[in-house]
Amino acid sequence: MRQFTAVVNPAAGGSSGTAALLPLARALREAGAQLDTKYSRSLEHAREVARQAGGQGHVVLAVGGDGIAGCVGGALSGTDAVFGLVPAGRGNDFARALGLPSRPEALAELLLGGSPRPVDTIEVTSAVHDATSVLGSVYAGVDAVANRHANTSRLLRGAASYYAGGLRAVLAWRPAAYRLTIDGAEYERRGYTVVAANSGFYGFGRNIAPGARVDDGLLDVVVIRHAPKRLFFTMMNELKTGAHLERPEVEILRGKEVRIEADRPVPYGADGEVDASLPVTARVQPGALNVIW
Template sequence: MRQFTAVVNPAAGSSSGTAALLPVARLLREAGAGLDTRYSRSLDHARELALQAASQGRVVLAVGGDGMAGAVGGVLSGTDAVLGLVPSGRGNDFARALALPTDPAALSELLLGAEPRAVDTIRVDSAVHDGVSVLGSVYAGVDAVANRYANQSRLLRGAASYYAGGARAVAGWRPAAYRITVDGGEARELRGYTVVAANSGFYGFGRRVAPDARVDDGLLDVVVIRHAPKRLFFTMMNELKTGAHMGRPQVEVLRGKEIRIEADRGLPYGADGEVDATLPVTVRVQPGALHVLR
């Protein structure tokens, strides 16, 4: 029977990580599994707790949103540790990409019985991040600004915070001149709203930014949204919910294993829902680097 350590972010999203964990924990224990619960003070502390649990051969449960999943999964990338997710954040986009059940009974059954499967991760290198691994995507531009606003929101939660943050970000946006290099080839220069290097197809609370991205194909899908009138970009924001934006001429998709993103100014970039750095950044896929219960 598996032994679990749950690393909990108590403040994840609109409901506490503890509340999300309780029904799953009860079912795991009733089935005979061992479960320890550790509460993190920060993402760095969560990484420390995850490594401690993994060193004891325990399955590490990341309880929270994409930031917690990315922090815990990132630090376990490249190890033999096994990760499980108990989503309880605003977006839960990596859990969505893995098609994890939301029902506690179905999720506990998966955690107890599923075999670990290898998924890719992303290595991030910049002035702030030196070899940090994340799970879902790295995005540079208006969406990073929008996500920063959403994370700062105290009045709005869930999808509402992303919509409000997006509207505020687009209203104050001026086009950026990007320079994108894929796998060391010739640099592409363009003006646009964002560049997203995606391992997962989802970001920003369920938006299908890269519908063809797969977490286990050894490649990153690089979605570029070029300059367009702001009214059209608002339309594309709605189209992100279904992936319909992919039919727009302003949207281009590149694929590769290593992506360098630069811009004409210090644009923010985000990774797994967290925004704390600015361009330039280099991202590299790490094929099959993480073992996940899915």
């Protein structure tokens, strides 16, 4: 019988990750599994707890949204530890990409009996931060600004915070001149954003990279080039269906490593966390994380 350690973000979704964990914990314990619960005080604390539990042979569960998922999963990247995800945040985009069940009973059944499978992670490096690993995507541009607004919103939650943050970001955005280096090849583009995607989803269910796969050893690099702002809003609405790929302003490139630079300090984010500006390098780490999915 597996032993689990749940690393909980107590502020997930603007409420408590505990609410999502309780019915799952009941199902796991009724099946005879042991479950320890640890509440994170910070992302660094969450990484420390995850590494310790993984080193003890526990299945490490990230309870919260994409930030805690990327933090805990990234901390376990490159180790033999087994990772599980309990979606309890606003976006839950990596859980969406994995197709995880939403019902606690079904998720418990998967965690108890499912076999770990390797997924890729992304190593993120910049001049001002030590190298770290994340799961979903690295994005640089108007979406990073929008996510920053959503994360700091006190009045709105869930999808509303993303829509409001996006509106605020786009209205104030001016096109950036990007320089991309993908597996040694250079590209110059001007526009709204560049997304290096391991998972297809970001920003509360937007399918920015429908062709991205978490286990193919590649990053899908999505470039949204300059367009009138009214057209950009139309494209944002098309992200749910993938129709944005038909737009000439949208370009998909692929590679194992991408360096993103710009003509000004454009902010970038990774798995819901934004705290730095370009340049940044994202490199895929094939099969680096063992995940129950």
